[in-house]
Amino acid sequence: MSEKHQLTLKDIAKELGLAVSTVSRALKSHPDISKETIKLVKDYADKHHYVPNLLAVNFRKSKTYNIGLVIPELVHQFFSTIISGVIKEANEYGYNVMICQSNEHVDDEKKVAKALLNSRVDGVIISLSNETDEVSHLKDFIAADIPVIQVDKISDQFDTPKVIVNDYAGAYQAVSYLLDLGYKRIAHIRGRLIVQHSNERYRGYAEALEKHGQSVNEDYVKVCDLLTEDEGFHFAQELMSLPEPPDAFFCVTDLVALGVMKYLREKDIKVPDEVGIIGFSNWKLGEIVSPTLCTVDQPGYEIGEKAMQLLLNKINNGMESPNERVVLNADLIVRESVKKQ
Amino acid sequence: MSEKHQLTLKDIAKELGLAVSTVSRALKSHPDISKETIKLVKDYADKHHYVPNLLAVNFRKSKTYNIGLVIPELVHQFFSTIISGVIKEANEYGYNVMICQSNEHVDDEKKVAKALLNSRVDGVIISLSNETDEVSHLKDFIAADIPVIQVDKISDQFDTPKVIVNDYAGAYQAVSYLLDLGYKRIAHIRGRLIVQHSNERYRGYAEALEKHGQSVNEDYVKVCDLLTEDEGFHFAQELMSLPEPPDAFFCVTDLVALGVMKYLREKDIKVPDEVGIIGFSNWKLGEIVSPTLCTVDQPGYEIGEKAMQLLLNKINNGMESPNERVVLNADLIVRESVKKQ
DNA sequence: ATTGATTGCACAAACGATTGCGAGAATGTC
DNA sequence: GACATTCTCGCAATCGTTTGTGCAATCAAT
Numbered sequence: 001m002s003e004k005h006q007l008t009l010k011d012i013a014k015e016l017g018l019a020v021s022t023v024s025r026a027l028k029s030h031p032d033i034s035k036e037t038i039k040l041v042k043d044y045a046d047k048h049h050y051v052p053n054l055l056a057v058n059f060r061k062s063k064t065y066n067i068g069l070v071i072p073e074l075v076h077q078f079f080s081t082i083i084s085g086v087i088k089e090a091n092e093y094g095y096n097v098m099i100c101q102s103n104e105h106v107d108d109e110k111k112v113a114k115a116l117l118n119s120r121v122d123g124v125i126i127s128l129s130n131e132t133d134e135v136s137h138l139k140d141f142i143a144a145d146i147p148v149i150q151v152d153k154i155s156d157q158f159d160t161p162k163v164i165v166n167d168y169a170g171a172y173q174a175v176s177y178l179l180d181l182g183y184k185r186i187a188h189i190r191g192r193l194i195v196q197h198s199n200e201r202y203r204g205y206a207e208a209l210e211k212h213g214q215s216v217n218e219d220y221v222k223v224c225d226l227l228t229e230d231e232g233f234h235f236a237q238e239l240m241s242l243p244e245p246p247d248a249f250f251c252v253t254d255l256v257a258l259g260v261m262k263y264l265r266e267k268d269i270k271v272p273d274e275v276g277i278i279g280f281s282n283w284k285l286g287e288i289v290s291p292t293l294c295t296v297d298q299p300g301y302e303i304g305e306k307a308m309q310l311l312l313n314k315i316n317n318g319m320e321s322p323n324e325r326v327v328l329n330a331d332l333i334v335r336e337s338v339k340k341q
Numbered sequence: 342m343s344e345k346h347q348l349t350l351k352d353i354a355k356e357l358g359l360a361v362s363t364v365s366r367a368l369k370s371h372p373d374i375s376k377e378t379i380k381l382v383k384d385y386a387d388k389h390h391y392v393p394n395l396l397a398v399n400f401r402k403s404k405t406y407n408i409g410l411v412i413p414e415l416v417h418q419f420f421s422t423i424i425s426g427v428i429k430e431a432n433e434y435g436y437n438v439m440i441c442q443s444n445e446h447v448d449d450e451k452k453v454a455k456a457l458l459n460s461r462v463d464g465v466i467i468s469l470s471n472e473t474d475e476v477s478h479l480k481d482f483i484a485a486d487i488p489v490i491q492v493d494k495i496s497d498q499f500d501t502p503k504v505i506v507n508d509y510a511g512a513y514q515a516v517s518y519l520l521d522l523g524y525k526r527i528a529h530i531r532g533r534l535i536v537q538h539s540n541e542r543y544r545g546y547a548e549a550l551e552k553h554g555q556s557v558n559e560d561y562v563k564v565c566d567l568l569t570e571d572e573g574f575h576f577a578q579e580l581m582s583l584p585e586p587p588d589a590f591f592c593v594t595d596l597v598a599l600g601v602m603k604y605l606r607e608k609d610i611k612v613p614d615e616v617g618i619i620g621f622s623n624w625k626l627g628e629i630v631s632p633t634l635c636t637v638d639q640p641g642y643e644i645g646e647k648a649m650q651l652l653l654n655k656i657n658n659g660m661e662s663p664n665e666r667v668v669l670n671a672d673l674i675v676r677e678s679v680k681k682q
Numbered sequence: 683a684t685t686g687a688t689t690g691c692a693c694a695a696a697c698g699a700t701t702g703c704g705a706g707a708a709t710g711t712c
Numbered sequence: 713g714a715c716a717t718t719c720t721c722g723c724a725a726t727c728g729t730t731t732g733t734g735c736a737a738t739c740a741a742t
Contacts, residue, residue, distance in 0.1 A: 008698060019722045024700060034720060051459050056698035059400040060727060066437065074428070075421045084415045087440060091456075096407065096439050099428060115432070118392050229629055258629050265631065285626035288570055288599050290606065349728055360692045365730065375690060397728035401697060 007050045016044060066096045067311060068116035070126040072104045072153075077283050078300050079127070082151065085304020086125060093312055095122070106131040113137045117144060123311045128153040130195060147314035151307045154196065161310040163303050163326045167197050170296040170330030171204025171250070174278045177332055178248045179212045181339045183276050187220040187246035189235050189256050191227055201252055201280065220246055224256055232259020240267065247275055248338075254279035254286050254295055261289065261337065277337040280330075291336030299328050348391045357385060407437045408652060409457035411467040413445045413494075418624050419641050420468070423492065426645020427466060434653055436463070447472040454478045458485060464652045469494040471536060488655035492648045494538070502651040504644050504667045508538050511637040511671030512545025512591070513552075515619045518673055519589045520553045522680045524617050528561040528587035530576050530597050532568055542593055542621065561587055565597055573600020581608065588616055589679075595620035595627050595636055602630065602678065618678040621671075632677030640669050 013020045018037070026033045026041035027050075044050075058065060069086055071079045083099060090097050098121065100112035109129050116124060117140055124141055126148060135158040141148045142160075151163045178186050188205045191198030206216045219242060222235040232251060236259065239246055251257035257279030264271055271277055271291055279286060279295040286293035306326050313321060354361045359378070367374045367382035368391075385391075399406060410427055412420045424440060431438050439462065441453035450470050457465060458481055465482055467489060476499040482489045483501075492504045519527050529546045532539030547557045560583060563576040573592060577600065580587055592598035598620030605612055612618055612632055620627060620636040627634035647667050654662060 009700095010698075020699080021701075021723080022721055024698095025721085028700095032720065037720080053403075053698055054459075054461055055396075055400040055403060055405060056727095057700085059396040059697090059729095060699050062394075062396055062727070064396060074425045075418060077416060077418075080416045080421045083440075084442070087415070087442075091441075096437065096460075098437050099424075099440070100432075101425070101428075118395075119437075120395055255629070262629075262631055285629060288596070288603075288626060289630060290603055347728095350730095351728075361729080362693080362731075363691055365728095366691090369730095373690065378690080394728050397697095398730085400727090401729045401731095403697070 006053065007048055008053065012041065012044055012048075012050060016040060062120075064120050064122055065094055066098050066119065066121045067308075068098045068100060068112075068119075068121040068124040068126075070100045070102055070109065070112055070116070070124065072102050072127060072129050074099060074101050078281055078298060081300030082127070082304040082307075085301040085306075086308045087304075089305045089308035089312075095308075095312075102129040102132075104129045104131060106133075110137040113140065117141065117146070121146060123147045123149070123315050125149045125151060125307045125311055127151050128155055130192065133194060142319075145319065147311060147319060149307045149311045149314070151303050152197075156196075159323055161314065161324045161326075163307045163310065163328065165298045165303065165330045166327050167200035167330060168204040168207075170280065170298075170332070171201040172208045173204075173330075173332045174280075174294075174296050175205050175208035175250050176212070177334070178250065178276055178278060178338065179208065179214075181276065181341065183248035183339075185217075185220065185244065185246045186248045186250055187222070187239050189222045189224055189232060189249060189251045189260070191224055191252040193223065198252055205250055224252060227253050227256055229255050229259035229262065232256035232261075233263045234259070236260040236263035240264075240269070249275065249277045251277070251279050254281050254283040254293060257293055257295070257337075258285070258289060261291075261293070271337050272339045276339060278332075279337075282333055286335065294335040294338045295333050296330045297333050298330050302328055347394065348389055349394065353382065353385055353389075353391060357381060405461050405463055406435055407439050407460065407462045408649075409439050409441060409453075409460075409462040409465040409467075411441045411443060411450065411453055411457070411465065413443050413468060413470050415440060415442055419622055419639060422641030423468070423645040423648075426642040426647075427649045428645075429642075430646045430649035430653075436649075436653075443470040443473075445470045445472060447474075451478040454481065458482065458487070462487060464488045464490070464656050466490045466492060466648045466652055468492050469496055471533070474535070483660075486660065488652060488660060490648045490652045490655070492644050494536075500664055502655065502665045502667070504648045504651065504669065506639045506644065506671045507668050508541035508671060509545040509548075511621070511639075511673070512542040513549045514545075514671075514673045515621075515635075515637050516546050516549035516591050517553070518675070519591065519617055519619060519679065520549065520555075522617065522682065524589035524680075526558075526561065526585065526587045527589045527591055528563070528580050530563045530565055530573060530590060530592045530601070532565055532593040534564065539593055546591055565593060568594050568597055570596050570600035570603065573597035573602075574604045575600070577601040577604035581605075581610070590616065590618045592618070592620050595622050595624040595634060598634055598636070598678075599626070599630060602632075602634070613678050613680045617680060619673075620678075623674055627676065635676040635679045636674050637671045638674050639671050643669055 009020045009023045013023045023041050026038045029038055087097050102109035106129055109132055123146060135155050138148055138158055148160045150160050154162045154164060175186060190202050209216055224231045249260045257277050260277055261271060264275055269275055279293050282295045282297035286295050350361045350364045354364045364382050367379045370379055428438050443450035447470055450473060464487060476496050479489055479499055489501045491501050495503050495505060516527060531543050550557055565572045590601045598618050601618055605616055610616055620634050623636045623638040627636050
């Protein structure tokens with residue numbers, strides 16, 4: 001069953017008394033080759049389980065069929081969902097995905113970028129680290145004719161196709177929902193000022209308030225640094241100690257929302273009756289805590305799929321193709337941490 | 342900065358008036374080449390940023406420097422941790438990791454196995470799906486001289502190096518801890534009977550009881566099918582309705598433990614004072630719920646690292662090397678869901 | 683000065699698939 | 713029957729690197 005030596009075109013050619021080139025063309029049904037020869041070759045190849053040597057093919061075509069995927073961290077539900085989408089789409093077209101982590105550090109990001117460049121990937125999908133504020137290391141890819149797609153955390157300093165989630169609309173929807181439910185004083189625990197996401201979500205928050213005749217009360221807006229549960233806990237404490245504490249929290253991410261929830265539970269403040277909470281990102285654990293966490297879903301899988309499609313398009317149709325910007329919807333998922341309608 | 346044409350050995354040879362072979366050997370400091378020539382070549386290569394064409398190198402060596410990693414599902418904290426360990430170790434030695442999901446289905450597992458075979462990976466690391474009960478599709482790898490390492494969910498029908506966690510010892514430690522804290526009636530919500538993990542954890546549970554002068558009360562043992570939170574909730578309900586309900590739960594996995602916790606909270610049963618809970622796997626969310634969940638940590642990252650090391654060993658030292666079986670410790674992580682000591 | 687060993691490098695084949703070009707056979711045209 | 717056209721296929725180069733072998737030149741020993 002298992003030969004020591006993998007079957008090659010040469011073997012087939014010798015066996016069939018044909019030239020290697022003829023066999024090669026026959027397998028591709030090249031018009032230069034007669035129907036009979038094609039059938040002969042294909043039958044023989046099938047029968048003996050010929051499978052082209054990928055190394056040789058790739059070498060010849062100087063294509064690695066590898067694409068690089070750079071993400072802040074692998075062990076993270078949102079990113080692993082993206083990865084899953086990328087891999088599924090990539091495999092469908094015969095590409096492998098090399099996963100690299102930046103660990104949210106721009107230095108690591110530069111390191112893996114260089115490694116990907118050296119390993120001659122056919123393309124790159126990247127979600128920037130929180131630290132990244134300049135993208136010179138990415139422009140090297142373009143210089144080397146390697147297409148890049150940005151997803152999720154993107155930089156507008158760098159003109160590539162992009163796949164992002166409509167953070168603004170998701171946030172707007174969430175805050176509007178809170179207002180419609182009758183919550184009056186909505187706090188926002190937001191992310192860092194240099195992160196586009198945070199800004200977009202803040203914008204959604206602000207505009208939803210304004211649309212409902214309120215204006216942003218800066219006392220109700222807190223800026224997280226690391227987006228941890230502790231920060232959520234801490235800011236909840238601060239906010240709930242105000243003379244007029246908020247009656248709802250819209251948090252930049254679920255983990256922070258859970259920190260808020262923890263504080264409220266400790267203080268025996270009822271969620272959702274006294275205070276409502278909405279998070280962002282739809283982490284698994286939001287379904288498990290109780291009350292379950294109302295959140296905004298980010299379609300990670302679709303982001304991955306779409307990004308890979310855009311990348312394939314760039315790879316095949318060249319760098320001249322326009323740099324599309326795909327915006328996916330972030331939808332509110334209503335759960336127990338907000339009042340019933 | 343960016344040449345259209347990547348620098349090759351030929352270019353260097355022509356420029357330096359040497360033969361291609363000399364340049365090649367010089368770059369590797371081959372003893373046949375004089376010190377001066379070596380320096381000359383290396384300096385030139387450095388200066389002009391020569392980087393060997395991986396495609397050509399791999400082709401020549403007929404090595405893909407790709408390894409396959411087959412796991413049940415990517416979007417799962419434990420597996421993504423393993424992946425992370427594998428990738429880190431693989432990258433250190435210039436290998437890429439192709440991640441494939443079996444989705445816990447043996448059919449998908451067979452499919453990806455065939456794909457990996459065709460893509461001529463240099464080796465495979467696999468964690469079997471829950472459905473897998475025969476391993477013929479894996480023996481194809483051995484027939485093709487592609488080394489395989491099994492991790493976590495393994496089959497003893499298939500003689501390869503293996504990396505597993507000492508589930509037995511972890512469970513034993515957990516249950517002993519409960520007993521030492523004074524819990525008397527310890528229930529066990531376990532996994533399916535055909536899954537080796539579950540059996541090992543059960544064994545640890547049983548032996549810990551016996552060591553402490555108890556014997557297993559089968560009324561206190563429940564078998565989960567899908568390991569969901571709902572099952573935990575449900576079995577907690579059943580068990581707490583017994584005339585003599587348990588005063589502690591040892592659960593096969595954290596998610597089930599959280600289901601138990603949810604039920605107890607609904608019934609206002611105090612954790613850990615009235616009932617203690619220990620889970621298994623150390624999921625992120627166990628740190629976030631309150632009370633935080635006591636659990637047994639499975640060192641996913643180390644599993645991945647070690648598996649990759651074993652694979653590299655097989656790849657480099659040939660198939661004759663002995664099939665080591667590495668057993669890593671699963672350590673108890675004490676948190677709030679059990680009484681203080 | 684002849685032999686022998688050693689050093690330092692070049693030549694060329696090889697890996698397996700792809701592809702431009704050309705050649706021979708078969709067929710058709712006048 | 714001479715010539716052009718079409719159909720099939722083979723030849724050979726090519727991608728960039730590695731590596732076995734051979735060949736001068738140098739040096740030492742006899």
